[in-house]
Amino acid sequence: MSTTTTTAPRAGGRGRLKDGRPRSPVSMVTMLVLAVLWTLPTLGLLVTSFRSRDDALNSGWWSAIVNPFGTSWTFDNYRRVFEMSDMGNAFLNGVVVAVPATIIPIMFAAFAAYAFTFLDFRFKETLFITIVAVMVVPIHVAFQPLLNLFGPNGLGIAGQYLAVWLLHTGFGMPLCIYVLRNYMSSLPFSVVESARIDGCTNFQIFWKLVAPMAMPAMAAFATLQFLWVWNDLLIAKLFLANDNTTVIVKLQQLLGTQGQGAELLTAGAFISMVLPMIVFFVLQNFLVRGMTSGAVKG
Amino acid sequence: MSTTSSTPPVGEEVPQVPDDAGSSPEATVPSDAGLQPVKLLLGVLGIAVSVYLMGNLFLAFAWYPQWFFDSKILMGILGLVVGVGGAAVLFWFLNMAIEALPRRLEHGVMPYAFLLPGFSLIGLMLLFPTVQTIHYSFANARSTAYVDPIWANFASLFGSADFWSAMLNNLLWIAIVPAITVALGVVVAVLADKLSAGSEKWSKSFIFMPMAISFVAASAIWLTTVYGYRPPGEPQTASLNAIWVNWFGQDPASWLDIDTARLNSLLLMVILIWLQTGFAMVLLSSAIKGVPEDTLEAARIDGASEWQIFWQVIIPQIWGTIITVFITVLILVMKVFDIVYVLTNGRNNTDVIANMFFREMFTNRDGGRATALIVVLLVAIIPILIYQVRDFRKQEAMR
Numbered sequence: 001m002s003t004t005t006t007t008a009p010r011a012g013g014r015g016r017l018k019d020g021r022p023r024s025p026v027s028m029v030t031m032l033v034l035a036v037l038w039t040l041p042t043l044g045l046l047v048t049s050f051r052s053r054d055d056a057l058n059s060g061w062w063s064a065i066v067n068p069f070g071t072s073w074t075f076d077n078y079r080r081v082f083e084m085s086d087m088g089n090a091f092l093n094g095v096v097v098a099v100p101a102t103i104i105p106i107m108f109a110a111f112a113a114y115a116f117t118f119l120d121f122r123f124k125e126t127l128f129i130t131i132v133a134v135m136v137v138p139i140h141v142a143f144q145p146l147l148n149l150f151g152p153n154g155l156g157i158a159g160q161y162l163a164v165w166l167l168h169t170g171f172g173m174p175l176c177i178y179v180l181r182n183y184m185s186s187l188p189f190s191v192v193e194s195a196r197i198d199g200c201t202n203f204q205i206f207w208k209l210v211a212p213m214a215m216p217a218m219a220a221f222a223t224l225q226f227l228w229v230w231n232d233l234l235i236a237k238l239f240l241a242n243d244n245t246t247v248i249v250k251l252q253q254l255l256g257t258q259g260q261g262a263e264l265l266t267a268g269a270f271i272s273m274v275l276p277m278i279v280f281f282v283l284q285n286f287l288v289r290g291m292t293s294g295a296v297k298g
Numbered sequence: 299m300s301t302t303s304s305t306p307p308v309g310e311e312v313p314q315v316p317d318d319a320g321s322s323p324e325a326t327v328p329s330d331a332g333l334q335p336v337k338l339l340l341g342v343l344g345i346a347v348s349v350y351l352m353g354n355l356f357l358a359f360a361w362y363p364q365w366f367f368d369s370k371i372l373m374g375i376l377g378l379v380v381g382v383g384g385a386a387v388l389f390w391f392l393n394m395a396i397e398a399l400p401r402r403l404e405h406g407v408m409p410y411a412f413l414l415p416g417f418s419l420i421g422l423m424l425l426f427p428t429v430q431t432i433h434y435s436f437a438n439a440r441s442t443a444y445v446d447p448i449w450a451n452f453a454s455l456f457g458s459a460d461f462w463s464a465m466l467n468n469l470l471w472i473a474i475v476p477a478i479t480v481a482l483g484v485v486v487a488v489l490a491d492k493l494s495a496g497s498e499k500w501s502k503s504f505i506f507m508p509m510a511i512s513f514v515a516a517s518a519i520w521l522t523t524v525y526g527y528r529p530p531g532e533p534q535t536a537s538l539n540a541i542w543v544n545w546f547g548q549d550p551a552s553w554l555d556i557d558t559a560r561l562n563s564l565l566l567m568v569i570l571i572w573l574q575t576g577f578a579m580v581l582l583s584s585a586i587k588g589v590p591e592d593t594l595e596a597a598r599i600d601g602a603s604e605w606q607i608f609w610q611v612i613i614p615q616i617w618g619t620i621i622t623v624f625i626t627v628l629i630l631v632m633k634v635f636d637i638v639y640v641l642t643n644g645r646n647n648t649d650v651i652a653n654m655f656f657r658e659m660f661t662n663r664d665g666g667r668a669t670a671l672i673v674v675l676l677v678a679i680i681p682i683l684i685y686q687v688r689d690f691r692k693q694e695a696m697r
Contacts, residue, residue, distance in 0.1 A: 017494045027489040028497070034486060035504040038572065042507070044523030044537075060535045061523055096374030104381035108416040111389055115412035127413065132690045134424050136683045138633045140655060140672050142423055144665050145430035148441065160360035161370075165377060170423020173416055185697075202408055203393035231512030233636045238660070244370075248514050255518055255640050262522070269518035273511055280510035284503070288580050 042273075049077055049266035056263055077267035084264065085250050087271055094246040094275070097161055097236070098229040101168035105225065106218050108169070109176035113214075114206045116177070117184040118192055128181070135174045142167065143238060150239065159241035167235050172225050179290060183217030184210060220290030223283045230276050247272040334398040341395025348391060352384040388415065428676070434669040441665045451670040461671075464649040467563050471634055471650065475567050475574075476627040480620055482571065483578025487586050488608065490579070502583065506576035513573070513636030520569050521641060527552040557647040566637050566648060574630070578623045585619035586612060625682060632679060651675055 017023055044061040051064055052072045064071040081087050115121070116128055146167065150158040157163045187210065195205045236246045251272050254265045280287065358365055359373050366372050392411045396404050434441045436448050445451060455461045486505055490498045508516065526536030530549050534540040539550045554562045589612055597607045613620075635652035642648040644657065651671055659668035 019495075021492070024489075024492040027492040031486070031489050031493060031497070031501040034489075035501045038505045038508065038575075041519045041523045041572070042511070045519045048522055056535060058533055058535075060533070060537065060540050062537070092370055096370050096377075099374060100378040100381050103378060104385065105419075107382050107385040108419060111412040112416035115409040119409040119412070121406070121409035124409075127417070129687055129690065131420075132687055133683050134420060136629060136679060136686055137424060137428060138629075138672070138675055138679065139424075140633060140652065141431045141676065142427040144434055144441070144659060144669050144672075145427040146423070155357070155360075157357065157360040160363075161373060161377065162356050162360045165356075165381070166419075167423060170419045173420050174424070177416060201393065201397060202412070203390065227510060231514075233512070233514050233639075234656070248512050251512075251518060252514050252640055255514070255521070265518055266522055269515045269522075272515050276510040276512070277507075280507065281503075284506075287509075288584075291577060291580060292584055 045266050045269055048263075049270045050074065051263075052076065053263045056266075077263045078271070081254075081264045081267040081271065084261075085254060085268065087247065087250060087268060089243075090245060090247045090250045091271065091275075093161075093240070093244050094230055094248070097164050097168075097240070097246055098226055100161075101165050101172070101229045102222050102226045104165065105169045105172040105176050106180075106221060109173055109180055109221075110211060110214065110218070111206065112177045113180035113184055114202070114210055116181045117187075118189075118205075118210070119202070131174045131177050135178060139171050139235075142171070143234075147238065158239055159244065161240075161244060163239045164235060167239060168225075168229050168232075172221075172228070176221050176225070179221045180214055180217050184214055187213050216286070216289065219283065219286045223279060223287045224290045226279055227276050227287075332400050336398075338395055338398035341391050341393075341398055344391030345388060345395060348384060348387045352380060352388070355380055385415065431669045431672050432676075434665055435673045436666075437669075438666050439664040445666060451666040452673075455667060455670055455674070460649065460654065463647055464644070464651050464654045467560070467648060467650050468632065468634075470560060470563055471567060471570075471631045472628060474564070475570055475631045476624045478567075479571050479574045479578050479627050480582075480624050482575045483582045483623060484613075484616075484620070486575065486579045487583035488612070490583060491586055502576075502579065505579055508573045509576045511573065513570075514640050516569050516573055517637050517640045520572075521554075525553045525565060525641075527554075554642055554648075555646050560647065562642065562646055563648050566641060569637050570631070570634065574627055578627065581619055581623050582616060585616040589615045625685070629679070629682060633675065 043065070047064045048056050048061045050073050051061075052074045055064075055072045116124065147158060148154055150156075150163045152158070191209060192205055195209055200208070230246075231248060232246075233248050233252055236249050237252070240246065240249070247268075251265075251268045254261055254268050356377070359377060363373065366376070389412070392414075393408075396407050396411050399407060435451055436444055438445050447453075486502075490502050493501065511519070522536065524536055524538050526534075527539060527550060528534055528536075534543050534550055538553060542548050543550050553565055556562055593611055593615070594607060597611045602610070633652045634650055635656065638644060638648055638650050638653045639656060644650070644653050651674065655668050655671040655675075658664045658671060
């Protein structure tokens, strides 16, 4: 047993993996069960969203999986949820809210992260610790004061995209600075140093050297931030007018009127999940990188 | 901050750096032209104009959507372009204005200039509101005057049974969810580590996937497929009741209404655990892969069982990550809102602080009580904040 890991990987071999580790039936079975358990609820929703109302009321979602030919499949729920709760508009709103709210904070944070990494100044540590502390502060502190500030007696922008862009940009900023600064401090300092000796200004060094090198960290933050903004309920509900509101808020309204619209709920939930799912599967590696770089958000 | 030790300071010392023979400082570092008034003026003017234009264009989105033909796509694209481009232009002018200053001043001011826009946003969106929220918590419902006595909002909160019920629920969430999430994450990470590379990737993907799902959609999923209730006699279409009725022969139960032993709260917690286990697994898995093979090997040679290796070799080495994951989930749980709001809205003893806050602010329109609740939350979060700052300092010292 104890010699196997030190010897060169053995190919093939009964009861061994390709890399020579012993096969573990217990882990295989347990992981299979867990993966199925973790997927079933989502699968159940997906299946139900394609079943007709009567069908879904008469038998559980599992019967449609067990007996797919005895089920009346339909796109009706999707058609109706688009018609009745204005899902197309809400989907568009979600994109219009999420894309700028994901990218704009990166621009501001990158310069700050550059200063924290490559420049030296007084209060540097104090200011960065402020960032670390602010990451933990719950965003709820902002709602009452900013509803007043953005409301009709203040700037008069509550209900519009601008309010939500500003909020998400502000709330995402500490985390973005933190993630980017952590990544930048792992970059080779000598490159920046030689550019400086060549007479490049900080702006040029940032723009031509550091920003391109920090792209992976920016993508990591962007993936996380996109999921947060898209999936957010509270900010969208408080700061967007009904005509500008997102899919998640529409879904929450559908949940409030269960009874008559149960079949619409499933279709609506799935519509709300499509885009984040695509982002998740395409950018999974960036997401993992973002999370392993210390993504605490208050 | 020890990163600075490897970072040649850009302060006063830099002009003296190119001391090596052959090249004078003037040849390697652009010459210090002293104060350049025209450039400074242009820079400052540029900052003013770009801030003014950006601000007005953004306000125009909100005030005069008809200028943009009420087109959401146009406003979205313009918002993105102006937000990113405007920020770039702003920094360019900032840089220009500061370069026009004499060299010593330039190096002193530049870092703050780079920080300024980001920190203004943090100040406006987080620091100012924090102070204001504390301030409002001593004021009346419309935040127009202080209450009398000054602590009246807190007194009325602490005197209400609803508040303590919500507090108890929050404590239950805090006691249960982070611990179970971390434990499940460790189990899954360890088991996945024993699979072949391909099956590890796939099985982890499935458990990680809920990470992309919103709390609201997750609530819809669990309500539809697991917790749903239909009256007796009708077919039960959600799995929990189907099992309860068909296998155990019981009457169907409306699970989310049962507050015996806070069952309903526990069922809501399951949803959050389902969502967060993947996150815990990903972080813990990369920590486990970082455990040096020779420490495991040494333990095996000493005759330790796999069980002992797990507890005495692996766990101590991934303890830091365990704490990180625990704290991240803890912070999330302290302000848990969406799941409770959407599924029960606090009915039948499921209320939590964040949901109570929403009700006070939105339904009851009582700004005083709402902000007082947030102050309670803030106070509760202070120990975590202190821990995070200490932990950060420790990590920096180790760099």
